[in-house]
Amino acid sequence: MRHADPSEERQCPACGGDELKPLGQGRTSLVYEYVPARFERQVHVQEVLACACGRGVVTAPPPARVVDRGE
Incomplete structure (x- = not known):
C-alpha cells in the first residue's frame, strides 16, 4: 500500500514552498x-x-499499528 502526503500538508517546513519532488x-x-x-x-x-x-x-x-512498537 502506498501512503501519500495529504495535499494540505505538502509544504516545505524550511521555506514554505510547494515545489516538492519524490526523494x-x-x-x-x-x-x-x-x-x-x-x-x-x-x-x-x-x-x-x-x-x-x-x-x-x-x-x-505512517500506518496505524495493531501492536504497540510492532514492526
Whole structure:
C-alpha cells in the first residue's frame, strides 16, 4: 500500500514552498495484521518528498499499528 502526503500538508517546513519532488522510493513499513487463523504481512510505503530549496523534507504519516512498537 502506498501512503501519500495529504495535499494540505505538502509544504516545505524550511521555506514554505510547494515545489516538492519524490526523494527516493519512500519509507517502507511492515505491518502484520491478524486475520482469523492467520497473520498477513502488509508492506506500506510512505511517500517522502524533498523541496526544491534543498532544505526541507516531508514524509507521509505512517500506518496505524495493531501492536504497540510492532514492526
